Amino acid sequence: MISENLKKIKATIPIGVTLVAVSKTKPNEAIMEAYKAGQRVFGENKVQDLVLKADLLPKDIQWHMIGHLQTNKVKFIAPFVSLIHGVDSVKLLKEIDKRAAQNERVIDCLLQIHIAKEETKFGFDESEAQELLTNLSGLNNVRIVGLMGMATNTSEEFQVRKEFAGLKELAIKLRTENCKLQTISMGMSGDYLLALKEGSTIVRVGSAIFGSRK
Numbered sequence: 001m002i003s004e005n006l007k008k009i010k011a012t013i014p015i016g017v018t019l020v021a022v023s024k025t026k027p028n029e030a031i032m033e034a035y036k037a038g039q040r041v042f043g044e045n046k047v048q049d050l051v052l053k054a055d056l057l058p059k060d061i062q063w064h065m066i067g068h069l070q071t072n073k074v075k076f077i078a079p080f081v082s083l084i085h086g087v088d089s090v091k092l093l094k095e096i097d098k099r100a101a102q103n104e105r106v107i108d109c110l111l112q113i114h115i116a117k118e119e120t121k122f123g124f125d126e127s128e129a130q131e132l133l134t135n136l137s138g139l140n141n142v143r144i145v146g147l148m149g150m151a152t153n154t155s156e157e158f159q160v161r162k163e164f165a166g167l168k169e170l171a172i173k174l175r176t177e178n179c180k181l182q183t184i185s186m187g188m189s190g191d192y193l194l195a196l197k198e199g200s201t202i203v204r205v206g207s208a209i210f211g212s213r214k
């Protein structure tokens with residue numbers, strides 16, 4: 001089942017776009033099924049689960065932290081995480097930098113941008129992101145490689161596409177000599193095909209691969 005789902009989804013994803021298999025709440029057996037079908041990039045949204053799974057599962061898996069990350073938990077994933085999608089404050093970015101340095105690493109990060117109509121506590125608006133990108137000096141162990149966003153949960157395709165297109169445009173607008181912002185993480189099970197049309201470079205797909213979550 002999982003391997004068939006993966007195969008079908010992969011067939012719709014262009015070369016150069018990364019598929020993150022979002023395995024949150026799913027057991028290691030399910031992850032191993034995807035792994036055996038060739039999948040190597042997985043996403044989790046809770047630090048505790050991420051650490052447990054990374055410890056037990058094959059070492060060539062690239063783990064992405066896709067959820068809201070609390071500052072006091074950065075230290076647990078800093079040794080191994082390969083991309084942090086949801087950087088939503090300067091304080092968090094500084095902590096990632098500090099913990100990356102302690103681990104003698106550079107950690108790739110995406111700034112989370114609030115693009116949906118729904119209210120949420122998380123994500124920067126345009127001017128906040130701009131401000132952050134112009135004040136990056138001194139952070140030598142993080143690399144901001146792009147932006148991440150979640151569209152409004154609606155069946156109105158027009159709205160969703162508009163939000164995705166806006167995120168892509170923002171990445172072009174905010175890019176600097178040092179931060180090219182070439183990575184655009186947008187699109188989930190319900191809307192990744194629209195996201196791809198609007199220039200997504202990473203899609204985060206969970207339930208369409210692993211089945212619905214409780």
Ligand SMILES: *Cc1c(COP(=O)(O)O)cnc(C)c1O
Pocket residue numbers: 022024045066067187188189190204205206207208
């Ligand atoms: C759960 C989650 C996903 C995957 O959602 P599906 O609808 O199951 O594909 C993608 N991104 C984030 C940030 C998530 O928390």
